[in-house]
Amino acid sequence: MDLEIQEVSELLNVPMETLLQWAGEGKIPSYTIQERYRFNREEIEDWVMQQKLLDSFDGVQNSKKGGQLTFNLFRALHKGEVFSDIHGDTKESIIKETMSRLAPKLKLDPDVITEILMEREELMPTALGAGFGIPHARDFLLKGQNDIVACVFLTKPIEYGALDDVPVHTLFFLLASDDKRHLSLLAKIAHLIANPEMRQTLSEKPNKVKLLERIQNWEAKLT
Numbered sequence: 001m002d003l004e005i006q007e008v009s010e011l012l013n014v015p016m017e018t019l020l021q022w023a024g025e026g027k028i029p030s031y032t033i034q035e036r037y038r039f040n041r042e043e044i045e046d047w048v049m050q051q052k053l054l055d056s057f058d059g060v061q062n063s064k065k066g067g068q069l070t071f072n073l074f075r076a077l078h079k080g081e082v083f084s085d086i087h088g089d090t091k092e093s094i095i096k097e098t099m100s101r102l103a104p105k106l107k108l109d110p111d112v113i114t115e116i117l118m119e120r121e122e123l124m125p126t127a128l129g130a131g132f133g134i135p136h137a138r139d140f141l142l143k144g145q146n147d148i149v150a151c152v153f154l155t156k157p158i159e160y161g162a163l164d165d166v167p168v169h170t171l172f173f174l175l176a177s178d179d180k181r182h183l184s185l186l187a188k189i190a191h192l193i194a195n196p197e198m199r200q201t202l203s204e205k206p207n208k209v210k211l212l213e214r215i216q217n218w219e220a221k222l223t
Contacts, residue, residue, distance in 0.1 A: 001040045002084070011180060012044075012187040013222060041179055042138070048186055049126060049134075050163075072114065073188045074216045076149040080173075081105070082208040084153040091160055091209040092118055094152070095135060098173060102150050106175070113137075114174075125161030129170050132193045132202075133160050134186060136174040147185060148175040170202050 009016045015062050020037070022028040029043040081102055088094040096114045097190075103110035116137045120126065127133040150173040157167035172189045176182035192215070201214045 003041055003044070005037045005039070007180070008039050008044065011184040013191055014046075014187075041183060045138075045186060046124065048183075048190055049124060049128070071216065071219050072147065072185060073149065073192065074212060074219055075173075076147040076185060077151065077208075077215060078175075078212060079146060080148040080150040082151045082153075082206075082211055084205050084207075085155065086152050087155050089158060091121060091158065094154065094158065094171070095121075098150065098152055098171075101147075102173065106148060117173075121161070127160040127162035128190065128193060129162050129164040129166060129195070130199075131157065131166050131169045133162070133168045133171045134174055134189055135171055136176075136182070136186065138182075147177055147181050149173065149185065149189070151202075151211060153202075154169060188219075191222075 003011070005016055005019055008014075009019055012019075019028065023030040023037050028039075029047055030037045030039050032038065070124040083098065083101065086094060086097050088097055092114075096110070096116050099110040099114045099117070103113050120137050121135070124131075126135050152171040153169070153170050153174065160168035162168065163171050174182070174185055174189065176185055193202075195218065198214065198218055201211070206214065
């Protein structure tokens with residue numbers, strides 16, 4: 001799936017001027033057709049996961065826009081859950097326990113989703129660094145526009161294959177319904193983690209009501 005620069009700007013919430021600069025400097029994967037930049041969706045996802053994400057997004061002036069992406073993280077988390085009592089010593093055990101509690105709510109088979117998420121981890125770890133990760137899949141199992149995000153505060157940090165070797169303590173499980181919504185939420189969570197105030201909020205392991213309130217206020221500032 002190929003994206004225009006305006007689409008990438010909206011999905012990543014990064015100004016087009018910044019994207020043009022990054023593309024020109026080779027900091028973001030792109031190619032040109034008739035002197036216009038184009039972006040491959042899977043390459044952009046890999047870039048979001050592989051690059052020094054917090055450095056890339058920290059301090060970026062956000063695009064000014066409204067519309068359906070304004071509170072997409074708030075809505076996805078509202079439909080999802082916040083867990084602070086997930087136990088496990090391995091990536092697989094954490095994913096399995098989380099899905100055993102989340103999947104039934106979505107009328108999905110927890111074992112099937114666990115397998116799909118683990119296949120994605122084997123392809124490339126979804127740890128962002130700084131103790132955070134975004135387990136997700138490239139298969140879209142949710143119908144309609146019912147994107148789901150579940151925030152998991154681990155009872156103890158675990159090794160997750162992060163490039164900075166920092167054990168993961170907070171995970172955002174992402175289940176989206178299509179390519180663009182998936183990429184938008186992936187980038188939105190990355191922006192959230194890059195924000196010092198929101199990292200402080202997450203360090204406090206807030207309950208769902210409190211976290212939703214903070215995210216709603218944060219997303220409002222992006223518009």
